Amino acid sequence: MRIVRTLVVTAVALLAAGCSGSVEPTVSAPPMVSPGAMPTSPGAMPASPQPSPEPRPGKFVSFRTSDGVRIAARRFGDGRVGVVFAHQIDGDQRDWWDLAAALADEGYATLTLNTRGYCPREGAGCSEDGTTADAWRDLLAGAHLLRSRGAERIVLVGASMGGTAAVLASTHALPPVDGVISLSAPTDCCGMTVERSDLARRDTRMLFVAGQDDGDAPASARHFAAWAGKHGELVIMNSGEHGVDLIGGLATPDVERRTNALIRTFLAQVAGG
Numbered sequence: 001m002r003i004v005r006t007l008v009v010t011a012v013a014l015l016a017a018g019c020s021g022s023v024e025p026t027v028s029a030p031p032m033v034s035p036g037a038m039p040t041s042p043g044a045m046p047a048s049p050q051p052s053p054e055p056r057p058g059k060f061v062s063f064r065t066s067d068g069v070r071i072a073a074r075r076f077g078d079g080r081v082g083v084v085f086a087h088q089i090d091g092d093q094r095d096w097w098d099l100a101a102a103l104a105d106e107g108y109a110t111l112t113l114n115t116r117g118y119c120p121r122e123g124a125g126c127s128e129d130g131t132t133a134d135a136w137r138d139l140l141a142g143a144h145l146l147r148s149r150g151a152e153r154i155v156l157v158g159a160s161m162g163g164t165a166a167v168l169a170s171t172h173a174l175p176p177v178d179g180v181i182s183l184s185a186p187t188d189c190c191g192m193t194v195e196r197s198d199l200a201r202r203d204t205r206m207l208f209v210a211g212q213d214d215g216d217a218p219a220s221a222r223h224f225a226a227w228a229g230k231h232g233e234l235v236i237m238n239s240g241e242h243g244v245d246l247i248g249g250l251a252t253p254d255v256e257r258r259t260n261a262l263i264r265t266f267l268a269q270v271a272g273g
Helices: 093-105 132-148 161-172 196-200 217-231 253-271
Strands: 024-026 059-064 070-076 081-086 109-113 153-159 179-183 205-211 232-237
Touching: 059 132, 070 093, 070 132, 081 093, 081 132, 081 161, 081 253, 093 109, 093 253, 109 132, 132 153, 132 161, 153 161, 153 253, 161 179, 161 196, 179 253, 196 217, 205 217, 205 253, 217 232, 232 253
Parallel strands: 081 109, 081 153, 153 179, 179 205, 205 232
Antiparallel strands: 024 059, 059 070, 070 109
């Protein structure tokens, strides 16, 4: 089932930005929720115990980007290969929790985040305000956090807006990231624009996936793959699903299996060098 999303988006601004500055990761604990006891009157039957709150996935973390915005995120597992997930414009970090947890069980260090301006709460945290034009900075800060915990290689994964942010972040990353996986990403989205020249000067391995009936998504994926040259892989699915729907929920079982297999194969290739 698709997650019901609460969206808080700040106005999109067209900004040109560099990526200098350091990132200062901090970790804080999520608020604890304690079930209350129901009062009973003398001689009455004891009240049934209240159910414990449902465990929240991963470990809550927060960190600041190079331009000082605090980002709310969740970290899953540890490993030599770190994976940072970025959500689409109508979603939040919860879209990636199932996949992030599964990959953590398989030995990867994974991180989901709410890009700046997104505050879903409900256990999913609240990032500080900011324009989506700078969402790519949030991924670089997440990569820095995973590296600080021992990840030697980094892959950025994004859906739709998050995919555009992942591609753009890879063109600014120092040190370079080792891979990018983009699901249904536009070349121009939400104040971010990726140009041919941005990818021509990088040799980062990239995977671009889109559904053939998903509007302009397949055309954008073809552009990205062509610009990435020998480092770009293109897969067009027999599907009309968009972004995270390709990995589950609305996708057909075949498309879901294939997309998840593509992601794991790509990560295994990065892990193997």
